Amino acid sequence: MKILCVCGMGFGSSLMLKMTAEKVIQKKGVTADVEAVDIGTAESVKADLILTNSEFASQLAGGSAVVKAIKNMASEAEVEQAVTEFLESN
Template identity: 75%
Template structure:
């Protein structure tokens, strides 16, 4: 599974979110990888799940990849909930 972490420029909050996602992946023992990217690149990048903030989530929704908004990029609980919701929908 590939999880795309998206922010405006691809190296600020997306990197923080990527680190949080990696902690959750390791804790849950998932076979997954996280990648940080900017919003312009995100729509053309192949992934299974996109995690981002509310603003970018509304811009990325409607494509073939599910999008989940995360309010606190450093919250392992919030990220885990978003990943669990995605996994439960599969």
């Protein structure tokens, strides 16, 4: 599974989100490649799941990846809910 964590520049909130997502993935025992990228790169990288803020979520919706908006990038509970919803639907 490929997960993209997306923010405007690819090295601020996306890195925080990436660290949170990696903790969640490890706890769940799931194998995934988690990458922090900027919004422009996200549009051209093939992924299964995209985690981002609500503004970018609306811009990235409609592609082949499932897009989940995250309000608090450091919230393991919120990221875990998004990952769990993705895993249950796929």
